[in-house]
Amino acid sequence: MPTGRITITLEVNGTPRVIAVDPRTTLLDALRECLGLTGTKKGCDHGECGACTVLLDGRRINACLTLAVMQEGHRVTTIEGLASGAALHPVQTAFLAQDAFQCGFCTPGQILSAVGCIAEGRATTRETIREGMSGNLCRCSAYPEIVEAVFLAATQPGSP
């Protein structure tokens, strides 16, 4: 079993970060444990819940399903890097406007997934949003509000 640490560089939220990781460390654990970016959540560690969703080079991905060492040199966007300064990302604003969360634990993953879903051009109707967002579980079941929030963010003028 490999035990040595490997030094890699990830571009996280626009900043190059150099970290030494165990080869077994997932991107999710690297973000949370090495970089202290705990906004990305671990709900299952097996690609089943979507709580760990981040953007990798602009596309949504389950951070628990990839090893950190595989992402050397890639761009990662987490919930901490979504707002620009004090200005929230339109999807964050829409989640606030629609009360699209309860406990908040799935919320960072939902928001990053929504950003990805909109960018993929899949968020055109409530129906397609329901399908496109079904990889993100919300056990509090704020689903109706989440769908409204994504619809609002996708359809408002100047949406991402």
Place this chain on the structure above:
Amino acid sequence: MTIRPQSGHRVDGLVKVTGRARYAGDVAAEGVVFGCFATSDIPAGKVTSVDTTDAEAEPGVVRIWTHENVPRLPKLTHAAAGESLLPLQTDRVTFEGQGIALVLAETLEAAEEAARRVRATYEVEPAQTDFRMALDQRVVIDDWAPLSTSVGDFAAGLGRAQVKVDQSYRTADRHHHAIEPAAVLAIWDGREMLVHDSTQWGYGVRAALAQVLGLPPTQIRVVSEYVGGGFGAKGSVWPYEVYAAVAARELGRPVKIVLSRSQSFTAHGYQPATDQRVILGATEDGCLTAVRHESINPTAILDDHIEHGTLGTRSMYQCPAIETQEHVVRVHRGSPTFMRTPHEGPGMVGLEIAMDELAYALHLDPLELRRRNYAEHDPTNGKPFSSNALRECYDIGAERFGWARRTHPPKSMRDGNDWVGWGMGNALMGTFRFGASARTTLTRDGRVRIETGSQEIGTGTRTTLPLVAAEILGIPADRITVSLGDTNLPEAGGTFGSSTTIGVGSAVREAATQLRHRLNQLAAEPGLQPHEYGEVLALRGLDQLAAEGGWAPSKESGNFAMFAFGAVFAEVRVDALLRVPRVTRLVGAYSVGRVIDPIGARAQITGGMIWGIGQALMESSTMDHALGRYVSKNLTGGLVPVSADVPDLEVHFADEFDPHASPLGARGVGEIGPVGVAPAIANAVFHATGIRIREVPIRVEHLMGEG
């Protein structure tokens, strides 16, 4: 009343959408050691040896505890305990998934890898994990509510009946599946134990740890800033919490344990399946003459959990003769526990499908049957209801759903390839009330801080409590903040049983009333206005002014029967060829007393109704009884609702003030939402297809027959 979301309504919204809300597993500590349990592969037997050689070879392992070298601990006897016997304290195994070794290591990866490398051998004993195979071994045990009740003469009532229903119903084993796996970080500084915990009951954890660790409660502090959902799994104290604290004290280093998703299946309980039998007798004009409801559920070998599937039947309908009986069967599985919604959640499935069957036997509209048997007071104990707007719920729900357009015969509402079905079910849930205390503090800038040892698990505690205080103090709610989730704050009970607004809300109301009273005393002249509060402090040379308040249910209020009520209407579509059942519309109308926070309450109910869809069509934690373990301990093998499963939902609240349940006029909201949904859906499936399914979840294979 149409309730619409409002931007910024949830006061902790900003931290939640920016990832800054800190959950227990997010808290870092210098020098932390990660803990991971290795668990038993067998459901019953004795551990004969645990070989840790290979595990210890993993670099970074700090210590491995087995039953041979673990520090000895007393049994967990505190009422907050989910399981009394702590794993590793014995070589005895009573369920698959029980801890047999605890690995403590420098990194998460090392802890998980070493736990995988622990090798145990067992003396295997015969196991029974299927309670349905052991119904002859049913036992009756003591609990907080009686296991059997009887009023009137059941045999005589049934003898008088012109129409009868006598059927059996089943609900499934289910898991809470909070998206946040339970997490705990314990830090011992040689004097105080600080525990960051994803718990629904910080004070419960403190008391249980005090008992096991032999420390005074004042030397234990439990903090839970945010909890990523609990639904009952985090409402009791479980072994991983105890061992994090024990290890922190032994190692003198912080210890963090975060359960894996698969461990979550056996580490903190589940909702047990129920087998129910319901007998109904009625006159030909639809008046109940006799009701009997039996319910049986599995419990653990060493611990008791009674699901109380018949509680609702004791109080739902007017009937001169009502008998109920609960049993449990001991099986080699971990302890069941409370899960949203306990008791009436499974229990009303049996009663409400049976009522639908009675309606068809009588050729009577199912809603009309319920109206004819409306209970004016609790039919079992005779007490008046504290408040009950169920009739209004029937009116609103039927109106909004368009129930009058329903045609009664099954399969009579076909639309193209779809059979369309409309069904309904009643919801009812007992009201749990726990004492609580709170402090309100005014500062010179005219702002108020509420402090209470309650917790925020997604139910909106930080948003609701300021609304309560604002009403008393006459200042806007956005000038009031809440500190909670810390046992250094005034004591409050657990966030379960839909009890927080009632108990903690009433304590906040009392604390705010006291604060206002003191301010009036300090004011220079009578008629103090809220905008002058800050000036009063300045006048008296005070920086701040605090007042405490407590609340507990009064003795007189015990003279009333207290329930949340509701009526749920469901539309399903079943493709005539594919037979896949889909819920396309749900309307629920609820009687919950006064609604303090309509936006939050609506979200609680819609979330709950979606849980009901899960119970009706998806959720079942399947066991392989040959191996005595769950088949798929993950979120893909065990289904839960996703966005695409969710139909149009409508929620309505009756306009109501309950003068007895709490000074706020409120009863509980959090758990009534899932109740009644599954039977409404099952009844709609019957209406759609003519196929009567008496178990949930209802799956496509149930509907493959004729019809």
